[in-house]
Amino acid sequence: MDIKIQILDTCSTCQGQAYIPVGEEVSNSGERYLRHEPCQTCEGSGKQTRWISLDQLVDLIAKLDADPMEPDYLELARAEPTSQYADSRDAADI
Ligand SMILES: [Zn+2]
Numbered sequence: 001m002d003i004k005i006q007i008l009d010t011c012s013t014c015q016g017q018a019y020i021p022v023g024e025e026v027s028n029s030g031e032r033y034l035r036h037e038p039c040q041t042c043e044g045s046g047k048q049t050r051w052i053s054l055d056q057l058v059d060l061i062a063k064l065d066a067d068p069m070e071p072d073y074l075e076l077a078r079a080e081p082t083s084q085y086a087d088s089r090d091a092a093d094i
Pocket of ligand 1: 007011012013014015016017018019039040041042043045046047
């Protein structure tokens, strides 16, 4: 059995930019500019559907888990551990 899962990935043609440069043009005022056109692969959405196997999905999830923690969590981790235990001991007058 071959299970495949469809995911919405960043378009590999435009790297999620949705538009790709097609060349320099000269505007009416005589300025040169880079002309962009909607990416034809993703039709200007920047996303591309991709079929992956279960193994690849597991890899993807592992990568997501390996992402560095949010700064807020890091700050919490560095802060002195607050001890509810000590508080409750005080409250119980032990
Ligand atoms: Zn694209």
